[in-house]
Amino acid sequence: MTDSLDPDDWGVFRAEAHRLLDASLDRLEDARNRPWQPVPQDVRDGYHLQSDEPGQPIVQIVTTLQDQMMPYATGNTHPRFFGWVHGTGMADGILSEMVAATMNANCGGRDHGMVYVEREVIDWTRRQMGFPQGASGVLVTGTSQATVIALQAARVRAMANVRATGQTDARLTAYAGAGVHNAARKALELLGIGNDNLRLVPTTEDGLDLAALGSQIIADRAEGAIPFAIFGTAGSVDFGDYDDLNALADIAGDQGLWLHIDAAFGAWTRLADAPYRQLTDGIGRADSMACDFHKWMAVPYDCGIVLIRNETEHRAAFAARPAYLTGMDSGLAGGDPWFCDYGVDLSRGNRALKVWTAIKAHGTAKLGRTITANCERAAQMGALVTATPPMAMAAPVVSNLCVFTADARLEPDAQSKLNMQISQDLQNEGVAVFSTTLAVIGGKSVTCLRAAITNHRTTSKDVEIALAAVARAAGHA
């Protein structure tokens, strides 16, 4: 018995690790037969941690991980998981996470390989998005976090001393289309700007209404507010809509406002074929953008990125290093710039390696083909809905989202109830996972079924099976 937490017997540990790896690969290879399932009460009870937990042999740990943990995942690895916007993950994620856990690098800074890998991932993303050379970025948990970072940079541009003085009584206002993701609101709350100061601008078929945006900015200025940022949306969470990013860049330039693009999943149409690629035209003109790798790029959770056009503005919002973090010209304390100066976190996990591995293993073109294929399958689903009354679409399919009602003949409340019931039933049966959202159909608000297809395992056949299940659950078949 030593004080070390290393295995007492590396041979035993190694054998058990290989057993667990086989179980992991078995599970992933069989993903098609492993939908979400509820967690039985006795399994949940088995998760309990006693205050004086005694410790267990590794063989028991591995058995528990295999039998009591692995089966009870979110289910987003299943080919008919279309709920919310969940990435599917992929097998090489197991490899990169295994290596990351072995290395256990702190990517907050210093001079080591994973810092250089992260710079490569950021720069590859910068080029795909069309941001200029010299733009900066940092990997984060996801778009919510990236939005906070981008918005703080935008605020520091508008109020140079805000890091010292705080928000004071200057009323900063931000602008977004009505379908903007809730992350925008949460970021404004966290920063002390206030969600009252998020101006929701009406949207048209072409995204945010540009005339209404202009009028609102003028009206706010007249009232003494300081307009400082526009949120553009590239892939709205409800319907997969895209704002006209070039038009927003023009307005932001004219008005001297910071343009931030929420592109959590939608950014990756940049890798897709026409007509999907065109949806993100102009994204490279923004001052900042946020997107995820764990959604449409299928790297394991969690991993997102913020890109900021002007590195000086990025650093002005976050750089700060006390004495014990002083850099040096050689050794571990070299490696400037350090990523801790580009966001909130000082200790940082290794998110770069899993992205790097995914890009290197699959290549840019194949990653793009999965994006195109997902959009094509959403279009297929939309066509099937339209061809199968009384199912009806809530909105046209623009990219990878399909929102519909199972029976348009019913009263709105009855439709909502039916759609919610179908969503739950198909989840519980393990057939398919649709989530729900509110949509306006015929002037009435209806809770609809919603499929966000960001799943590289989804085939045309899966779309047919899922829609047939909806029809059956709705009593049409």
Added chain:
Amino acid sequence: MTDSLDPDDWGVFRAEAHRLLDASLDRLEDARNRPWQPVPQDVRDGYHLQSDEPGQPIVQIVTTLQDQMMPYATGNTHPRFFGWVHGTGMADGILSEMVAATMNANCGGRDHGMVYVEREVIDWTRRQMGFPQGASGVLVTGTSQATVIALQAARVRAMANVRATGQTDARLTAYAGAGVHNAARKALELLGIGNDNLRLVPTTEDGLDLAALGSQIIADRAEGAIPFAIFGTAGSVDFGDYDDLNALADIAGDQGLWLHIDAAFGAWTRLADAPYRQLTDGIGRADSMACDFHKWMAVPYDCGIVLIRNETEHRAAFAARPAYLTGMDSGLAGGDPWFCDYGVDLSRGNRALKVWTAIKAHGTAKLGRTITANCERAAQMGALVTATPPMAMAAPVVSNLCVFTADARLEPDAQSKLNMQISQDLQNEGVAVFSTTLAVIGGKSVTCLRAAITNHRTTSKDVEIALAAVARAAGHA
């Protein structure tokens, strides 16, 4: 060729995955012989990602991960890595991260196993820290993020409408000892409260000067400020000092202020033997606390936690769910409460499983023994320094930190230069990693060598080797 990102040949993939697992375990088993090393330029060049990266066979990916990535880590797995405050990681982290990548669960919410595992991890931590039943928490990237969350909850208590209105012109002030971690300052900046409003209170041998704190609060109130929060420190980053947490809880109670404890590493003395355990007495009386699992609990990066005494106050700061996230009574959309309502992130990786696995594998008592042993080795290092003039301590060893100068006979500037040079030389030689920090010796500011021992592989012999290397590098031997 399909659109799926699954392996073309699972058999080949499986063989390569096992090869990589062996390489990972080889590396960790041989951690004692694998110190940090600089990344050669040709290796760095090999990290480059082309815009049209073509994709590679998995055998090539595995070889690259093994030969070009794994050797170039931060080096904190090495037993003589004492720099900054880095956790060492452990072998079972490979297992839990492998499983997490396989499951690819989004822990933002919904009804699945990893949500229940996270609740168990939070509750186990709550009990260790002595927070009351019903206190809430959430796993985050680390203490920096946890501090932001805690501080937002504190602000919402002080300004109930701040999420809507923003900070306005109310000047909130917060209080901390002079050695407070920079995360406090960064959080105040991010929230728009402003770092001018962080009042640094002088410290004595017993931590934050309580009389000075009281006077400052009174003076600020007299000037129209709204004192709202006190930061207590449990384990200062420079010297490992602890504030008197019970006294701070008394003052916070008397003054009606929120007490937050920064306990990034220091929290875990709760698991240690006397006299180290006593350092965190009173921590359970705070309104919130932040600490890391990736430091002294040795789980892989990144993973921290925030605990908040009053769940209602925690939710009041963050809860917000739009239509597409509406919960349901069964199926995947069940599982309330959702963790996305307890912090910034909506998509969340699986941090709980690696903590759960560590606790279950090693047990509470053994984890505590590694904490005690690290403190004992810091004391050993301090005694060796004191016994070996002209080396000299900058401050007494309180917990696991040892800060000293290699040659107290020199002028302050010459000492600083020597200590920085020794730090770099020993890193570059792969002998030991000390970082540096500023300390006052004999009334003069000196850059000192600094060892934070949070490393379960460190033996007494390692301490002797490291100190002998310092003596040699300083020219004493």
